[in-house]
Amino acid sequence: MRAVLAALATLGLLAQTPATSNVRGAAYPQVHPDRRVTFQVKIPTAQKVQVMPGGGANGLGKGPFEMTRTAEGVWSATIGPVQPGFHYYWFLVDGVPMNDPASETYFGWGRQSSGIDVPDATLDFYEPKDVPHGNVRMHWYRSRITGLMRRAFVYTPPGYDTSGMTRFPVLYLQHGSGESERGWTAQGRVNFILDNLLAARQIKPMLVVMETGYAGAGNEKFSEVVVNDLIPEIDRAYRTRPERHHRAIAGLSMGGGQAMQIGLGRLDRFAYIGSFSGAGARNFSLASSFGGVFADAASANKQLKLLWIGCGTEDFLYPANEAMHKALDAGGVRHVWFPSPGLHDWQVWRLHLREFATKLF
């Protein structure tokens, strides 16, 4: 059904198409060429149904949006034009949040949530193209720190299997609060972004390791998992270049804070650090944040091959990130500062990944 409608749209015979984030065969939600979105769901017994974007700063706009009911109990709403990119949402059915049965689910907000991906007519760097494709592997291992099985997602570039003894640098890439190891693939499209960059020869081939940024109470234990469990496991199981100058860590939001905390705390392990709309910028102090590593700018500059800080200018964390950037500048800490239009959302982080990846290794 989706294929047929997409083909009709390509021929100009249909103005709106089912979202690529829908489940197989679902006709709605549909995205219009002007980026309006039509949601539709059949719930004959409901008194009121609304579209509720996930979070206060969502590219769908500030909801909830009222849906109107047909005689057959089908509720419908067309909203927007909305921002391009990936947006979480739910239906509020008489006030109760539920997933859209027509949407795939995306782990965010601590639960499996509905999401819609709205294409950007001017950007296709994260779309699947006719280039060689890498895999994303589900990699299970037992953590000695927690005693439990954990699962990492590992992107291997096209040609990894046939590249003989070649060894690869590794980017450790973290999701945000309430998300999981699946986020960078399902919401972020890490694999298509890197496939496309590789085909265009804009990055070096690399592995990308994505873990769940939780390991019991607090960030401290997750840091231990990364350094003492995950890195040794990845270096054992894959043909990596296990030196610090071939290892990067980055993340978005909470994961950006973790990347700075873990990376700056273990510069013996990491030489490249990326913070995407990072929460670590809050209450930043040049003298004392991250163990005071920036107090000695010369030492930090010598150890860090790249410190990359990006943030959307409409992000609620923008003032904190801009202040951190200015403090680092004032302190003489070398870094890349990448402000760009956008909210606290995945479209910005896809762009951050692209920009960051081109500067690695």
Place this chain on the structure above:
Amino acid sequence: MRAVLAALATLGLLAQTPATSNVRGAAYPQVHPDRRVTFQVKIPTAQKVQVMPGGGANGLGKGPFEMTRTAEGVWSATIGPVQPGFHYYWFLVDGVPMNDPASETYFGWGRQSSGIDVPDATLDFYEPKDVPHGNVRMHWYRSRITGLMRRAFVYTPPGYDTSGMTRFPVLYLQHGSGESERGWTAQGRVNFILDNLLAARQIKPMLVVMETGYAGAGNEKFSEVVVNDLIPEIDRAYRTRPERHHRAIAGLSMGGGQAMQIGLGRLDRFAYIGSFSGAGARNFSLASSFGGVFADAASANKQLKLLWIGCGTEDFLYPANEAMHKALDAGGVRHVWFPSPGLHDWQVWRLHLREFATKLF
């Protein structure tokens, strides 16, 4: 939270534990030692909330089950003892089906659905153990048949990456109606089943390829995708043994029918066929089903290294499968017939996979 509760339970300090199918940190649903299950959800505005098992023959029993409300708007129900294994369910909130926000989602019934995994105290062959673990890879490729990107899940056994030039046989393994390429991993635990069998030296190392058994209208096109797109792609990208006597196809329910249709239709490609509670048994005719391949029993017996047919004795498809088995017997077609107690559900199919895999290659 789950780890703490599990630890307390191990120490005998807590009788019931959060299900392993819950999202991170969710305390409910909980499974009791006697296999009763307690569901809980906070919906203060609802007038009625029920637990609705997915389908009429579900191991949770015949619902819907009424939930009772506390003063704070928390709804709760304890049901069972239920059957061990994986069971789909939803909450009916004033009659509207919604997912349990505390459950992971599992693609079934054409949508992302809630599911609960109830342990079997007597069976642990599908549980993660301290043995070497294989990966499951998400493998993207473009289908020439459909013109669209597709995604297969590919299990590679432990040691695949370090086994040099060694080549592996391949099992193509299909899900049921309304499910997807993710089913055998998330619901079926294919990776842990094969990891455990390998560690016990009960199977040969093999790849398992799991695709989405839909490709537009009808089964015919999916058959073309398997034979003309998927097999060449897998033989290109992995170190396979590409001869028919190193290639198997199996599936559950609809996928069991597809395995027989595709496998028996292309005996030049497949020498091992498995039907797990297969829908292909309906209206079976020895003379004419599957292109009449069984009309010449001697020829079928010569070409088929294994024809394996299993079904739960309480399955609605049991009479059809038993009749097919008897007709094959009467016709002199060599096959394994594996009836065992159970419904049309994943616990039976996990067992089928174990039994079938031990007879392969």
